[in-house]
Amino acid sequence: xKTTFVAxxxxxxxxxxxxxxxxxxxxxSIKMQMMRRGEWGAYVQHKAALRxxxxxxxxxxxxxxxxxxxxxxxxxxxxGTPPQPFLVxxxxxxxxLWVPGPSCDGSCKGKREYQSTKSSTFKANGKPWxxxxxxxxxxxxxxxxxxxxxxxxxxxxxxPSTTFGIATHISSDFKNDAAEGIxxxxxxxxxxxxxxxxxxxxxxxxxxxxxxxxxxLEHKGSANDVGGGVFTYGAVDTTNCGPxxxxxxxxxxxxxxxxxxSFKLGSYSNSKKYQVISDTGTSFLGGPKxxxxxxxxxxxxxxxxxxxxxxxxxxxxxxxxxxxxxxxVYSINPVNYIVDxxxxxxCVFAAFAFNNFGFGPAWIxxxxxxxxxxNIYDIGGQRMGFANSLQAN
Numbered sequence: 158x159k160t161t162f163v164a165x166x167x168x169x170x171x172x173x174x175x176x177x178x179x180x181x182x183x184x185x186s187i188k189m190q191m192m193r194r195g196e197w198g199a200y201v202q203h204k205a206a207l208r209x210x211x212x213x214x215x216x217x218x219x220x221x222x223x224x225x226x227x228x229x230x231x232x233x234x235x236x237g238t239p240p241q242p243f244l245v246x247x248x249x250x251x252x253x254l255w256v257p258g259p260s261c262d263g264s265c266k267g268k269r270e271y272q273s274t275k276s277s278t279f280k281a282n283g284k285p286w287x288x289x290x291x292x293x294x295x296x297x298x299x300x301x302x303x304x305x306x307x308x309x310x311x312x313x314x315x316x317p318s319t320t321f322g323i324a325t326h327i328s329s330d331f332k333n334d335a336a337e338g339i340x341x342x343x344x345x346x347x348x349x350x351x352x353x354x355x356x357x358x359x360x361x362x363x364x365x366x367x368x369x370x371x372x373x374l375e376h377k378g379s380a381n382d383v384g385g386g387v388f389t390y391g392a393v394d395t396t397n398c399g400p401x402x403x404x405x406x407x408x409x410x411x412x413x414x415x416x417x418x419s420f421k422l423g424s425y426s427n428s429k430k431y432q433v434i435s436d437t438g439t440s441f442l443g444g445p446k447x448x449x450x451x452x453x454x455x456x457x458x459x460x461x462x463x464x465x466x467x468x469x470x471x472x473x474x475x476x477x478x479x480x481x482x483x484x485x486v487y488s489i490n491p492v493n494y495i496v497d498x499x500x501x502x503x504c505v506f507a508a509f510a511f512n513n514f515g516f517g518p519a520w521i522x523x524x525x526x527x528x529x530x531x532n533i534y535d536i537g538g539q540r541m542g543f544a545n546s547l548q549a550n
Contacts, residue, residue, distance in 0.1 A: 174366045176392040177314040179306050181247065181374070181385040182231045229440050229524065230374060230385050231336050233308035236321070237276030240309055243269055243337045247388055249372070249413055249534060250436035250521070251341035252348035253288055254304065254355050255295055255322030264327045268337045271300075271323055278303045278317070286322045288349050290339075293330030297323045304355045306390060314390055316359045320352045342370070342437075342534070347411040356390065360536060365391035368537030372437055373397040374528045375548060376492060398531035399545035405483045407539045408432060413532075414518050415541055418481040420448060423455035431519040433482075435532050435541060439523030442494070446510035452478070458506045467506035471497055480526070487543060493525040 232247045236256065243256045257265035259272055273279040280301040287296035300323050306314040324338070341348065342356050353361070360368045371394035374386040387397060405415045412434040419428040427448050443449075449467075453460065456475060458467035473495060477488035496507045507525045526532075533542030 174363055174391070175314065176366050177306055177312055177390045178394075179232050179247070179314075179388040179390065180308075180311065181387060182233075182244070230437060232306075232340070232388065233311075234340060235305045235307075235309055235313070236271055237273075237302050238278040239276075240305060241269070241271055241275070242309065243271070244335065245338045245340040246336045246438055247342065248339050248436075248438035249342045249532075250434065250438045251288075251290065251339060252343040252345065252354045253286075253322055253341045253352060254319070254338065255286075255288070255297070255324050256338035257327065258297055258323035258325060261297070261325050261327070264329070264332045265324065266332075273300055273302070273323070276302055280318075282320065284350065286349060286352075288322070290330075293328035295322065295324045295327045295331065295339075297325040299323070299350070299352065306355070306359075314359060314364060316355050316362065316364065319355045319358050321355070322349075339438075343412055344410045344536075357536070359390070367391050369393070369533060369535040371398060372527055372532045372534070373546060374437070374524055376528050393533055393542070393544075394531060397547055399547055401533065401542045401544045402487075402530075403483055403485045404533075404535065404538070404540045404542045407541065410539050412436070412518060413534055413541055415482070417520060417522075418484065419479075420444070420452065421479040421481075422452045422477075423475040425451040425455035427451065432517070433520035433522050434518040435527065435534070436521050436523050437527060439521050441496075441507040441509050441523050442525055443509050443511045443521035443523065445519055446512070449508050449510045452508060453506050456506055465509065467508065468500075468503050469495060469506050471495065471502050471504040473504075478525075480522070482543070485543075487526070487530055489525055489529045493529050 230247060231244050233242060234245055235242050257268050257270045259270050261270060282299040282301055284299045286299050288294060299320055301318055301320045303315055303317045304319040304321060305316065341354055343354065345351055345353050345357055348354055356370065359365055371389040371392065373394050387394065393401065408414050408416055414432055414434045417431050417433045419426060453467040456469055457473060458469040460467050474491050477490055478494050480487045494507045496505045498505050513519055529546060531544040531546050533544065535542060
C-alpha cells in the first residue's frame with residue numbers, strides 16, 4: 158500500500174509540471190540609447206575616471222556577482238499574494254532577483270516598489286544584500302515570497318518560497334532604465350549569498366516538465382517597446398526554433414559557460430580555444446582586445462577611442478562572423494553583428510573588448526549570437542543547445 162501511495166504522489170508531481178512561455182519586451186539597451194543621443198563617449202570617459210580615481214571599488218567587487226550586461230530584453234513577473242507586477246531584465250549572465258522596496262531612497266523614484274505588508278505569503282529574512290554588475294549596482298535586504306514568471310494576463314509559472322532582494326538603493330545605470338529589477342537565470346553558485354535563483358527553485362520543486370529553458374530573441378532594429386521574443390521554460394521551443402544543431406557541455410555551471418574553438422570574419426581568423434558564456438543581458442559580443450581588433454580590422458571598421466567603439470558603413474557586407482563550437486560552425490549574419498544606432502550611413506560593429514584579468518570567461522556571446530541561434534539552457538544536463546532562429550531577417 159505504501160509503494161502504491163508513493164507512486165501516486167510521484168505521478169501527481171509529474172502531472173503538475175508544466176511548460177510556460179515568457180513573452181519579452183524589446184527596448185534598446187542603455188548603450189545603444191546613449192550612442193543614439195551622442196552621450197556614450199562621455200559615459201565611457203566618466204567610467205574610466207571613476208576607475209582611475211578609486212580602482213579598489215572595481216578590484217574588490219566579488220567575482221561571483223559580476224554581470225556583463227547593458228540590458229535590453231525585458232519580461233513581466235509578479236511577486237506576492239495578491240500579485241504585485243514588475244518589469245525586469247531576464248538575464249542569463251547573473252543569478253539574483255531583485256526589485257525596489259518601499260524604503261528605497263530617491264534612486265528608485267518612478268519605479269514600482271514591492272510592498273511586503275500587502276502580501277499574505279511574504280516571509281521576512283532581513284539579511285543585508287548587495288550586488289555589483291558591470292554596468293551598475295544595487296543593495297538592500299532579502300525577503301521571501303511567491304515569484305511568478307509572466308504577467309497576470311498570461312499563463313504564469315508561480316514559484317513559492319523564493320528568496321529575492323528588496324532594494325534600498327540602485328545606481329544611476331538602473332535608475333534611468335525602463336526595467337524595475339533584474340531576474341538572474343544562471344546557477345546558484347553564481348548568486349550573491351548563494352541564494353537559490355527563482356528558476357532553479359522552480360526546478361527543485363518539480364514545477365517544470367524538463368529542467369531547461371529556450372531563448373528566442375527577435376531582431377527588432379530601431380523599434381522600441383515592442384514584442385522581442387520568448388523565453389520557454391520547461392521545453393525546447395519548436396515553434397520559433399529549428400531542430401537542435403548540437404549540444405555543448407558546460408565547462409562551468411556558474412554562468413552558462415562553455416568552450417569555443419575559433420572566431421573568423423573575412424580574412425581574419427583566430428583558432429585559440431576560449432571560455433565563453435551565453436548572456437542575454439549583453440547586447441553586443443565581448444572578447445579579448447586583440448581578437449576583437451582583428452575582427453574589426455577585417456570588417457574595415459574604424460576604432461573611436463573616445464567611446465571605445467568600432468564604426469563601419471552600414472552597407473558593409475563581407476560575409477558571416479563564424480564561431481566554431483564543438484566542431485560546428487555557427488555563422489552570424491551582418492544584420493546581427495552590424496548595428497544601426499541612428500547615425501545616418503554609419504553603424505557600429507556589435508563587439509567590444511574587455512579584460513577578464515585571467516578569471517572567468519574570455520568571451521561573452523550576447524544578443525547578436527542569440528538572435529541568430531536559439532539558445533537552449535539545459536540546466537539538468539549542464540549543457541548548451543543551439544538551433545537556427547526561425548525569423549525572416
